[in-house]
Amino acid sequence: MRVTIDLPLAVDREAAVPLAVQVAGQLREAMRTGRLRAGERLPSTRALAALLGVSRTVATDAYQQLYAEGWLDGRHGSGTYVADDTLPYEKPGAQVIETRGSVHREPAPPGWVDLRPGRPWVFGYDTAAWRRAWRSAGELALNAFPDPYGHPELRELLADHLRRARAVPVGAGNVMVTRGTGNGLDLIAATLLGPGTRAGVEEPGWRAARRIFASRGAEVVPCPVDEQGVIVEALPDDLRVLYTTPAHQFPVGGRLPIPRREKLLAWARRTGAIVVEDDYDAEFRYDVAPLPALYGLDPGRVVLLGTLSKSLGPDVGLGWLVAPADLLDAVAERRMQLADRTSGPVQRAVATLLERGDLDRHLRRMRLEYARRRAAIVEALGPYVRGDTAGLHVMVTLPAGVLPGLVRRAGERGVLLDTTEPHHLGPPRVHGLVLGYGSASRADVRRGCAVIRELIPPAEA
Numbered sequence: 492m493r494v495t496i497d498l499p500l501a502v503d504r505e506a507a508v509p510l511a512v513q514v515a516g517q518l519r520e521a522m523r524t525g526r527l528r529a530g531e532r533l534p535s536t537r538a539l540a541a542l543l544g545v546s547r548t549v550a551t552d553a554y555q556q557l558y559a560e561g562w563l564d565g566r567h568g569s570g571t572y573v574a575d576d577t578l579p580y581e582k583p584g585a586q587v588i589e590t591r592g593s594v595h596r597e598p599a600p601p602g603w604v605d606l607r608p609g610r611p612w613v614f615g616y617d618t619a620a621w622r623r624a625w626r627s628a629g630e631l632a633l634n635a636f637p638d639p640y641g642h643p644e645l646r647e648l649l650a651d652h653l654r655r656a657r658a659v660p661v662g663a664g665n666v667m668v669t670r671g672t673g674n675g676l677d678l679i680a681a682t683l684l685g686p687g688t689r690a691g692v693e694e695p696g697w698r699a700a701r702r703i704f705a706s707r708g709a710e711v712v713p714c715p716v717d718e719q720g721v722i723v724e725a726l727p728d729d730l731r732v733l734y735t736t737p738a739h740q741f742p743v744g745g746r747l748p749i750p751r752r753e754k755l756l757a758w759a760r761r762t763g764a765i766v767v768e769d770d771y772d773a774e775f776r777y778d779v780a781p782l783p784a785l786y787g788l789d790p791g792r793v794v795l796l797g798t799l800s801k802s803l804g805p806d807v808g809l810g811w812l813v814a815p816a817d818l819l820d821a822v823a824e825r826r827m828q829l830a831d832r833t834s835g836p837v838q839r840a841v842a843t844l845l846e847r848g849d850l851d852r853h854l855r856r857m858r859l860e861y862a863r864r865r866a867a868i869v870e871a872l873g874p875y876v877r878g879d880t881a882g883l884h885v886m887v888t889l890p891a892g893v894l895p896g897l898v899r900r901a902g903e904r905g906v907l908l909d910t911t912e913p914h915h916l917g918p919p920r921v922h923g924l925v926l927g928y929g930s931a932s933r934a935d936v937r938r939g940c941a942v943i944r945e946l947i948p949p950a951e952a
């Protein structure tokens with residue numbers, strides 16, 4: 492370990508800013524810009540004080556502040572280090588890439604803490620298992636006529652996965668292999684919607700669902716949610732399709748209780764609507780028993796959409812659509828008309844991950860890691876946190892007036908945040924931060940939460 496005593500630190504005794512704040516600020520900047528890297532050792536407080544010509548208390552106060560913010564780690568009797576990432580895999584510096592239009596989310600610049608929701612940890616998979624999966628994909632002969640339903644063996648494996656992981660009583664005949672939730676939702680929309688139809692989306696809710704429905708010509712109807720999920724009494728009777736996230740409402744985080752699930756299905760039976768259940772992050776659940784998927788409660792009225800985007804990563808491009816057989820046939824027919832398909836080699840690679848238990852092992856490891864990150868958020872921001880029983884994000888409730896200033900000031904300190912506001916179609920009705928902990932290391936989560944905690948005005952604390 493290199494002892495980093497050659498940093499260009501300096502204090503200004505004339506400045507109004509206390510010396511410890513100056514020192515902490517310069518160290519923070521050095522860590523943020525990558526001049527000081529994870530795992531590097533810092534000088535002892537005595538050495539730092541001597542180097543800067545300040546008292547040891549100044550050095551101790553500066554380190555304590557940075558500990559509290561999560562920038563530093565102490566190791567038993569062996570000094571002070573720049574906090575490490577928590578998984579044994581190096582997190583590569585995020586590449587800054589060109590923005591491809593406003594919908595493309597740019598990665599955070601290197602050294603920033605990115606607490607925006609939507610991205611999983613894509614560095615934590617077992618690279619040997621991944622290579623093995625692709626070797627087996629490479630052995631597969633290319634298929635001149637891809638099956639619109641997907642590879643039969645993968646459909647079996649996914650049905651088995653759903654029975655085990657989600658207790659969904661499903662056979663391979665009800666499963667179609669898609670490229671992810673977005674693809675599955677678009678296929679449903681292309682099959683069931685069009686001009687003159689109305690499609691409900693939770694409000695606030697997943698923006699992509701609104702865009703997909705609108706792009707297929709449907710009128711999008713915002714359907715309000717509360718802390719538990721979609722409010723059934725507020726649903727209109729003329730929806731052809733309702734998109735909902737009962738396992739972990741996006742973005743508020745509610746888990747739809749069983750009586751409400753039953754009410755929702757009774758509504759669907761009465762009105763003839765199809766309920767599209769987006770099960771996007773249901774593999775991750777903390778301290779609570781699983782609730783049955785809507786699909787399992789009424790396989791005749793529900794389409795279940797799943798994805799590997801949260802467990803493995805969106806780059807894989809694989810998901811599943813589970814539907815009643817006649818609807819699945821209609822979707823397959825439409826899919827062929829649209830020349831839409833899932834890559835055969837990707838399906839083979841994923842089948843290998845499932846066959847060998849690699850995906851289950853990965854999920855177990857990530858569950859543990861995400862649970863720790865989520866615990867770090869609850870520890871730092873407990874009273875404000877909602878929707879933390881599942882998934883990769885929580886909501887932090889704060890008054891609307893506080894949010895813009897807090898987000899701006901956090902940005903000035905290198906912490907990227909998102910709020911509930913842009914997830915509404917109409918005027919915002921739910922206010923708070925949507926904190927994602929998928930793509931930030933545990934150290935970054937702690938660091939970001941310490942900044943948020945400091946920026947919450949005393950009146951709200």
Ligand SMILES: Cc1ncc(COP(=O)(O)O)c(C=O)c1O
Nearest residue numbers: 609671672673697741771798800
């Ligand atoms: C609510 C919700 N559903 C699903 C997904 C994943 O979509 P896909 O499988 O198309 O990557 C996301 C990703 O951000 C999401 O936020």
